[in-house]
Amino acid sequence: MTSSTLLRRRPLTALLAAFAVAFFAIPLLALLVRAPWSSLPENLGTAEARDALRLSLVTSCSAAALSVVFGLPLAWCLARVEFPGRSLVRGLVLLPLVLPPVVGGVALLGAFSRQGLVGARLYDLFGFQLTFTTAGAVMAETFVALPFFVITVEAGLRSMDRRTEEIAATLGADPRTVFRRVTLPAIAPSLVAGTVLAWARALGEFGATVTFAGNIVGRTQTLPLAVYLQLESNPEVAVALSLVLMVVSLVVIVALRDRWLVSS
Amino acid sequence: MQGCNGPGSCVKGVATVLLAGLLLWGTTGCSSGDPSAEATGGPAAGSDGEVELTGTITVSAASSLSEAFADLAAEFSRLHPGVEAVTNFGSSARLAAQVRGGAPADLVAFADLASVQVLAEAGLVDTDGEPFATNELVIVTKPGNPLGIDSPAALAGATDAIVSLCAAEAPCGIYSAELLERAGVSIASDRVTRAQNATATLGAVSEGDADAAIVYRTDAMAAGDRVEVIEVTPGDSPTAEYVIAAVSGSANEPAARAFIDFVLSDRGRAVLAEAGFGPPS
Numbered sequence: 001m002t003s004s005t006l007l008r009r010r011p012l013t014a015l016l017a018a019f020a021v022a023f024f025a026i027p028l029l030a031l032l033v034r035a036p037w038s039s040l041p042e043n044l045g046t047a048e049a050r051d052a053l054r055l056s057l058v059t060s061c062s063a064a065a066l067s068v069v070f071g072l073p074l075a076w077c078l079a080r081v082e083f084p085g086r087s088l089v090r091g092l093v094l095l096p097l098v099l100p101p102v103v104g105g106v107a108l109l110g111a112f113s114r115q116g117l118v119g120a121r122l123y124d125l126f127g128f129q130l131t132f133t134t135a136g137a138v139m140a141e142t143f144v145a146l147p148f149f150v151i152t153v154e155a156g157l158r159s160m161d162r163r164t165e166e167i168a169a170t171l172g173a174d175p176r177t178v179f180r181r182v183t184l185p186a187i188a189p190s191l192v193a194g195t196v197l198a199w200a201r202a203l204g205e206f207g208a209t210v211t212f213a214g215n216i217v218g219r220t221q222t223l224p225l226a227v228y229l230q231l232e233s234n235p236e237v238a239v240a241l242s243l244v245l246m247v248v249s250l251v252v253i254v255a256l257r258d259r260w261l262v263s264s
Numbered sequence: 265m266q267g268c269n270g271p272g273s274c275v276k277g278v279a280t281v282l283l284a285g286l287l288l289w290g291t292t293g294c295s296s297g298d299p300s301a302e303a304t305g306g307p308a309a310g311s312d313g314e315v316e317l318t319g320t321i322t323v324s325a326a327s328s329l330s331e332a333f334a335d336l337a338a339e340f341s342r343l344h345p346g347v348e349a350v351t352n353f354g355s356s357a358r359l360a361a362q363v364r365g366g367a368p369a370d371l372v373a374f375a376d377l378a379s380v381q382v383l384a385e386a387g388l389v390d391t392d393g394e395p396f397a398t399n400e401l402v403i404v405t406k407p408g409n410p411l412g413i414d415s416p417a418a419l420a421g422a423t424d425a426i427v428s429l430c431a432a433e434a435p436c437g438i439y440s441a442e443l444l445e446r447a448g449v450s451i452a453s454d455r456v457t458r459a460q461n462a463t464a465t466l467g468a469v470s471e472g473d474a475d476a477a478i479v480y481r482t483d484a485m486a487a488g489d490r491v492e493v494i495e496v497t498p499g500d501s502p503t504a505e506y507v508i509a510a511v512s513g514s515a516n517e518p519a520a521r522a523f524i525d526f527v528l529s530d531r532g533r534a535v536l537a538e539a540g541f542g543p544p545s
Contacts, residue, residue, distance in 0.1 A: 113473045131473035132426045132457055214426070214457035214468060221458075232357050232433040252267060 004127035007112050019239070028246065035243050036236045044241035051218045052226035052241065056203055059134060061139035064149075064195055071149040078150070079157035097147045098163055105211025112139070112212075136213035137220040141202035148201050149194040156190025157183070193256055201254045204245065291426050318346035319516045321523060322368050324359040325351060326375035326435065326506070327461035328480045333373065333537040339535070340526050347519045355461035357432035361509065363388060368396045371522040373527070374506040375399070375462070375480075376435035380507050393507030395544035396527050400434075401443050401501040404469055404484050404491040405476045412492055414487065416447035428457050428468035428477035435504060436462040440478040442502045466491070480504065482540040505545065 006014050036043060043049060077083075078090055096104055110129045112119040122128045130136040164186065168178045184191070206224040213220040215229065223241055230238040325333045330353045348415070350418040353361070356374035360382045361480035363369045372389070374380050380393040405413050411422050419427060429451075430437035437458070445451060457474060467482045468474035470490040477491075484493045508527055510520045526532050533543065 109472060115473075129473065143462070211472075214428075214474065215459065216426075216457045216471070217453050219454055229431055229460070232361055232431070 002039050012165040031239065031242055031246060036183070039236060040240055040243070043237045046234075046237055048217060048226060048230065048234075049237055052221055052223050053244070055134070055137075055218065055221065056223040058258050059137045062138045063145045063205075064199035066142045067146045067198040067202075068140070068191075068195055069151040071146050071198070072153060075153035075157060075194075077151045079154045093150050094147050096144050097151075100143055101205065101207030101209075101246040104205075105140060105208035108140060108143060108208060112136075116163050118152075127151055131212060132214045132216060132220060134213075134219055137209050137222060140208035141205045141222075142214045144205050144208055145198040145202040149198040152194030152197060153187060156187035156194075160186040164199075167171075174202060194258060196252055200249060203248060224238050291397055294365065297481050313537050314337040316346055317344045317519045318523055319519055320348045320350060321370040321514075321516050321519045322350045322352060323371055323373065323523065324363060324367075324369040325353055325373040326356045326359070327353045327463040328375055328436065328483055328504075329353070329506070330463060331486055332482075332541065335535050335539075336527060336532060337523075339531070340523055341494070343526070344519070344522065346364050347516075347522075349523060353461075353463075355431060355436070357382075357431075357433045357435065358461070368513040369511050370516055371508060371510045371523060373506060375504050375506055375507060376438065377507060378438075379435065380509055383509070383511070388511055388513075390512050391509050393509040394524065394528060395505055396508050397506040397530070397541035398543065398545055399480045399482055399504040399506065399541055400483050401439055401478055401496065402506070403476060403494040403496060404479055404487070405494060406459070406469065407412050407489060407492050408493045410477055416444055416496060416500065417449050417519065419476055419478075420447075420449035420451050422475070423452075423455075425475035426455050426457060426473065427451050428459055428474040430462055430465045430470075430478075431460055434461055436465060436478075436480060439502045439504055443478060443496065443500055446500050446502070447496070485540045503542075503545065506541070 001009075044053070051202065072177070078093075109116060109131070111117050112122070113145065114120060114123045114129060114131070119130060122130070130139060160183070165178050165182050166183045169175075173181065203222075204224055206228065209220065209222060210225055210228075215221050215225050221229070223245055227238045227241045227245070230241070295379060323333065323337060330351075333351055333353075337351050340349050341347060352369065354362070356372075356379035357375055359369075359372060360374065360379040363372060363383060364386050372380065372383065372393075374393070377392065380389060383389045384392060402415060403416070403419060405411065411425055413419050413422055413425070417424070429440050432438070432441070457468060459468055462480055462483055465477050466479045466487055469477045470487045481493075484491060508524050510524060514520050527536075537543070
C-alpha cells in the first residue's frame, strides 16, 4: 500500500500513526532546539561533565562485559538444558526488564548493603563495601542490563540450526570445539546485538544506580545522574549531556537495525 | 493482526476503546471538577463559616515538610470537605523550576526565600511569601555513632566516611554548605553523595550505607532511632526560613488562600511545632 492509498482508505490509521510518530519526535526535536550548540564543547568540557562521561564509559562497558561473562552461560543453559524450574529461572532473569529500576536498587540494598543479607558477611569478613563505590554502580547497571543480553542470545541459540552442531559432534569435535567453532559463529549477530543492547541499557541506567551506589562525583555519578542533578544548577550542561546520550542511543538503533530489529 | 477479523476492524476496535475512554474520563473529570456537582448546599464545616470552598488545590512543598503538610492537608480537607488538597513534595529549587516551567500548583511552601524569589521574578507569585516556620540543621550518623563523629570538623576529618548532602542547589544543600563554611571545614568531594532533596539525603543514612548526613532537625526527628542525632554548636547552623505563597493565576485562589490561613493559624503552628519546626522569626 502506498502512502496516498493509506491516506484515502485508512485515514484513521494514518492519523493515529502520525500521532505516535509526533509523540516521539517532538521531545527529541525540543532537545535539539534547546541545545546550546555554540557552547557545547565548553559544556561537555566542564569537570562534572568529563567525570560523568568517563565514569559512564567505564561502568557501562564493565556492565556489558559482565553481562557477556555471566549471561552467555545462562542463555546457553536456558536454551539447551532441560531442568526443573527452567521457566521460573527465566522469569527471574527477565524480572529486571519490567521492575522499576528504583525497586531494583532497593532490592540490591537489601542484599548487598553493609546491613544486607550478603553484604553484611562481605563487610564483616573482608571489610568489603559495594555501596557508594564504582563497583556498586557497575553492579546496579549489570542488574538491569543482563536480561537484555540473555533474552537476545537465548533467542539466537534457539533459532540457529542445531544440525550443524550435531554434524560437528559426529565428525569428532568435542563439545568445547563445537561451541567455539560452530555455535558461537552461528549466533554472532545475536551476541553483538545482545552486548550492544546491554551496554546501552547500562549507559542509561539511573534508578538502581542512584539508589544503590549513590551520587558521588567521579565515583558513582554517571551521565544520567549528572543530567538529573545538573538540571537546576547548570541546565546547559544537562542538555549537552542529554544530547550525548541521545546521539549514542540513535547510533545504537541504526547500527542494530539490520542485525536484529528488522531481521527477527 | 491475526486476532482481528477483516481489514480495518482492529484499528476501529482500538479507536472505539480510546473514544470510550476519553468520554468516560471527560464525565468523571466533570463530576469532580464542577463545584455544583458535589456541593450539597449549606455552610461549610470550616471554622470561619464563610462561603463553602470546593475543588482541588495542588500544594507544592519542600520535602522536609512532607509529614507535617500531609497531616495539614488531611486536616484541611476535613475542615473543608469540598476541597481536595493534593501535595507534591520535592526540593524547593526543583519545585520552583517545575512551577516556572508550567507545572500546576496553587500554592508553594519552600524552605528558603530564594526559591520564592525565583517565582516572584517570573511573575508567578506576587509576594515574597509569608514566613511560617523555621528549621535547623543537625548531623546524623548510624545508630550508636560508630565513627565517633561529634562535630562538623570530625565529619570532615573522618576520611573513610561517606557523607550524604543535599543537591547543591536545593535549600538544604545551600544551608549545609553554609554550615560547613561557618565551621571552617570542607569535605572531600569523593566522599560526598548528593541526594535530590532533604528526605532523600537522610534516607542515604537511615536506609542506605552512608555514614553520616547533614539534615534538617525535623527530618532527623522523624527518622527516630534509625539514626543518631549530633547537635552542632549553636550559631554554626544557619536557620532555614520557610515561606508560603499563593501562585498567581491559580484556578482555585480562595481555597489556596484558606490553606495558607490554616497553616498560619494556631492549629497549623501546633502541627508544625509537633514535627519539630520552630516559630517563624
